[in-house]
Structures are given as structure tokens and as C-alpha cells.
Amino acid sequence: MTATSTSTASSASSHGAFDDIVGSDSSLRRFLHGLPGVDQVGCEARAAGLATRSIKTTAKAFAIDLAIRMVDLTTLEGQDTHGKVRALASKAMRPDPADPTCPATAAVCVYPDMVATAKQTLGDSGVNVAAVATAFPSGRAAMDIKLADTRDAVEAGADEIDMVIDRGAFLSGRYMDVYEEIAQVKQACGDAHLKVIFETGELQTYDNVRRASWLAMMAGGHFIKTSTGKVQPAATLPVTLIMLEAVRDFREQTGQMVGVKPAGGIKTTKDAIKYLVMVNEIAGPDWLDPDWFRFGASTLLNDLLMQRTKMTTGRYSGPDYFTLD
């Protein structure tokens, strides 16, 4: 996987393969509307079918540890303080203080003004700092403000930027505007990885999710992400299924891997395992890695820890034994 990961990381905002497609508004539209349609009933049935997989014993233990390593531990509240972010960052590094074998999470996810604080606590622990930017969550601001927002977070030390697309532009069919926006934010990211949030709850149709996925991948996004967590519905299994099919097909065509991040509403170990089964069977085992799949979540981690303790000790312990941060 290292070869692919290097090439993805260093790729510029546009892939040569798509020059013709993104050359004009009309060619981009033709391409996106020419993607195979999604049958809603069939897509939801497939997701529900995969959700019946029964993951037990060794497979479950593997899935729980992998899920912990994939968590972007998130706090995105108006009431966030430096103290709160420091606490969250400590938790990300050592999710279960009672068990040193418990892996760290992939990242903590905060607003740009909290990046420096998070970075300070995390140091070189290997846990990344992800910052939401571009006038998160609505994305309703002028372009230069979105870019300034992004640069601000990167300068403060963010390793990853979670941007939101302009859903108004997307829904009114101005795909080129969205493409340009993603490409420009990507440039502003510098070395930081870019996750592109669609807010699928606002795009509504699976066809739109598929189109947005291709748009973001062509524009150079490293990750495609379902939701901000501020709009309902947030991540769902069928929406994530469509995105996993998109990254699978994109690699088939370009050889490049793009990551997927469902965010919002994933609260239990059971839910997380359903997502991992889907990653395994739709995109393939190459995506079973924190470099290529993440969970945007806050409460999920504690349930994973409780289940992990249950797996190792054979007993459930109460929620009081796990930290609330």
C-alpha cells in the first residue's frame, strides 16, 4: 500500500486523466450525470444485507482495535475550551488509561482556533490534529475567507483539514464552482491532508452522493466525508456504501486510493463493525487502515473501549470506568 499512499499524498489538485472532463462546465456536468445511476431500494438492501454479518471472537477483537485506531475523536462545539480540547487530546493518545495495549485514535478533530492547543498536547505522539475549516459547518462565506480559515488552521499545525463543500452551488448545478473550491482549498492545505465533507443529509439523493464523490476525488481530495454532524441524517450505511463504491471505482480507473470518513451518528461498536464489514466487502481490505478509513465520532470511542474490555476480561464494566471528556 505504501506505493499508492505516496503517490496519493503527493498528487496535485488535478489528475491529468481528468483534464478533459474538468475542462469546462458542460463536460464536467456530462461526466457526473453520465455516472451509472443508483437504485435506492437496491442500494439500501445491499447495505442492510451486509449489516447482518456476524462478527465474533477474534474477528471482533480485530475490528474493535482497528475501529479505535480509525476514530477522529471530535469536539466541535461553541462551548469548546482549551481545557476541554487538552482533555480530549490526552484521551486520544491513551483511550484506556487502565490498559496500555489499547491503541491510540487516528486524530482529534477540532475548530481551527483550537488546533494549537491540541497540537501542544499531542506533540509527536502520532495522533494527528484535524481541523474543520472553510466556514464549517454551513460553508456560507466568501472564498477568500474560506481560504484564510484553512491557512490559519494549517499554520497552527493542523495535519488534516476537513472542509465543507458549497452545497448551494452543488444543488444548483454549479459543479465547476465546487470543483474550483476544493482545488483551491487543497492548495491552501499545503502538506496537510484534505477531507471533503459533502453533508449528504443536504444532498439527499444517492446519485448526488456519487457525483459529489467523483467531483471531490477529481479535485484532489484525500478523503471524502459524509457529514458535519450538524445536520440530520448524518452518516448512514447506504451513503457510505455509495462512497466506498466510488473510491473503489476511482482506484480502478486511476490507480489512486482515496479515503472515506463517515461522520455523525455512529455511536456503538455494533455500528462501527457494520461499517468495517462494508469497507472490507465493498472497497476491499486495502481500505482497512486508518490512512484510508476514519470514523468521525465523539461517543463511539467509549463504547469501543467497553466492548474491548469485555472481550479481554469476559465481563462488562459500567460506564463509570471509562473517562468522560
Next chain:
Amino acid sequence: MTNIFEYAPAPESRAIVDIKPSYGLFINGEFVDGHGTSFKTINPATEEVLAEVAEASDADVDEAVRAARRAYTRVWSRMSGAERAKYLYRIARIIQERGRELAVLESIDNGKPIKESRDVDIPVVAAHFFYYAGWADKLEHSGYGSTPLGVAGQVIPWNFPLLMLAWKIAPALACGNTVVLKPAETTPLTALLFAEICQQADLPPGVVNIVTGAGDTGRAIVAHPDVDKVAFTGSTEVGKAIARAVAGTEKKVTLELGGKAANIVFDDAPLDQAIEGIVNGIFFNQGHVCCAGSRLLVQESVADEVMTRLKRRMSTLRVGDPLDKNTDVGAINSAEQLAKIRELSQIGEDEGAERWSTPCDLPSKGFWFEPTVFTGVSQAHRIAREEIFGPVLSVLTFRTPSEAVEKANNTPFGLSAGVWTDKGSRILSMANKLRAGVVWANTFNKFDPTSPFGGYKESGYGREGGRHGLEAYLKGADA
């Protein structure tokens, strides 16, 4: 190739089922000894003998028909529809309550994955009883009158043992008929458990009689002079023999026979879902489905892409222990059926079609066949014409909608068809032109008790399910 996320075995416990060493016949509300030569039923996944089952002789069948006639004359036909409905509702509820037990037993005796018996077979069985229970007191609104026929002789196949039983027994009983039913000789166990459920529901003796056996027992039921109605699901060959046997008698007949369904994928289809539909169409229940989408007709312009996606998807199918909750494809039901699948697949290769099977390790014991697809198949190949009744797909291509229709209809069968396109108007026009009893659009193998099911041409006659399914068990509006 080892996967880092290897699913650990997740076997459903078989402790819930209690398989007896031997079973008798269920006649007049009681289990009695048979007078034929008893036979063994085995677990096709392990070849382990499950139980010894009685064979009903001609005299046993006669006894069963007489019990059914008595129950018909004295009790069941005189009972009000609302009262009959109570029994059917009770049976439906017991089936739900004992759903896990029935599902496990079905998987053990048939070889189908527990996922399917648990999530499809048994829930649809219960739904059939609930649905026809609802009709029992409303028959005067059916359009077919409310007069029952009498005694129904029913012979069912091994691919959906309990589901086919439900399709036969639920409408028959709702309409006021009594039944003598013969399950297939390789899968009698859930029918015998159903007999226990009839006892548990206090169904009056003789209303349902279950006689086990093979072809001879089936022939005895069909030929019995006091049977008013014959219902059969199975092969076209046996269906023809039944039609000959009842010709010239007063018996009413419905036959649900073989198929060679076309699953037609247009270039504007929702491709990922179409792939699911193709897989579900032919690998569901190991392809032991009369309406299986065994001929894939794919538009030439997307044929390569569809094949790439299909093979990738097929590689994720998990073949193995039927009782493992993660198994997608289970065991072939019998050595005989496996031999037939192997023979026809060999013929496919010999005739020049290109064979591709999923890379999977098959268990050393039991009857197994890896999911297989043939490309480069033409209409002239036997694998495009004959029913294989196994996990074997034949792929043909077409250029235009009219060519698709022509190829789809160019078969003596006409049970089902599938159409995959994003264009609504094309779905309607294809459905009008396809000579098949069921046409699925952007889905496949969907069954619901409210929807009639049945064939054209050599796929049989009569309909089961829905209001139309009542016709087969009522004398008609003029009676």
C-alpha cells in the same frame, strides 16, 4: 490470499432442533407408521444421516385421502371462514415463535444458508399464513366464489421445503379445502415439524395430512380418485406426467414448473445494484430456484464492465457451512442434483463456452459446487436452454431492446424475467413484451404473499399467491 479481516466462524446453534431418529406419516392428526420402504434423509453439507423417514404406500395415501375427505365433509367445509382464519392465524404465530427452530432445521435438511432460511424462507412462510388467514372470511369478495373444491393433493419440491408447503397449504385451507401433502424425499423434516405445529394449533384431525415418500407416493396422490385438486411444484418433466395422469378426470390442476429466466441488463442500468440483482438472481439458494435468473442478457456496450464487476463481486461470496451466519452460498441439496449440475457445466465447456468459477475452498464432505459463470454463450448452447438448477450463470449479449426481447422469449419456459434500466418507460415496454409470469424491474427474486406467481408455456399454469392464488382452490363465481 489471506484477508486481514478474516471473519471468525459464527455458527448458529443446532441445539434448538430436536431431530428424532425416525418419523412416521402424519395422517388424521396423528403420526402413524408407513407401509412402504422407509428412507433416510441426510444433511447435504456433511452427508450425515439425519433421520429415517417412512414411505407412504398406496394404502397409506388412500388412508390419508380418506382422513382428508372426512375432515372436509364433517368439519372444515362447514366451519365459517372466520373460524378457519383463527386456526391459520394461530399456525402463523406459532411459525413465528418457532422461527429459529424451523430455520435451523431447514438449513440442516436442505443445505441452504441459515441467513436465507432465517431472513427469507421462514418469515415469508409466516407471511403466507397471515395473508391467507385474512382471506378466509372474505372469499365472497375474491371474484372466485366461496365454494371449496374438496381434497387437495399437493406435491412440493426440495428447494424451498417449508415455503412451498405454505404456498400450497395456506390458500387451500383458507378456502375450506383439506390437504394431503407430500414433501420432497430429500427434505421432509420441516414438513413433519409443521405437522407438529398443526397439532400444537389444535387443527382438527385430517385437515392437513403429510405423507412422505418419493415418486411413487406422489403418483399415488395424483392418481387417487377422491382427490379433487392436484397442485404440483417441481420439474417440467414430472409436471407433464401429472398433466397426462389427470387428463380426462374432473381434477383441477395447477403446475409450477421449471424456468430459464432472462435477467436483462441495459447500458443505463444502475450497475452496482444490477450486479447485486444478478448475484441474487442466480446464487440465491445455490441457484435451486425455479425462477432463477440463469441467463444474463447484457447489452454489449456494458458487457465487459458488467463482467469485471460481477466476477469481483462473486469473489466475495462466502461458500460453506450452511449454519454459519456469514455463509452466502450453501450446499447443493443432493448428490443427484450435484451430478446434474456438473454434467451440464461440462457440456457448457465442451460446447465452447468460457467457464469461470470463484476461487473458494470447498468442504471435503457433502455436496458443493462453486459459483460459476459461463461467458461466450449462444442461444444454441444447452446451458442457455436447459434448466441447470444450480449456481451456474450463462451470459449472453444483445445490442437492441428488440433483440433482448427476442432472446429472452426464445425458450420453452416462461416463469420469470428481470429488467435493469433507469428508464421507466423501457421497463413498462419490456414487461409487456416478455412472455414470463413474473417480470422484476431493478430487482430480482422478490417474493410476497400478496403477489401472484406462476408461469407461461412450459413453466406451468395457474397462479399462487395474492387474490389470484385463491382461484386454484375455489369452484368459481358461478358455483
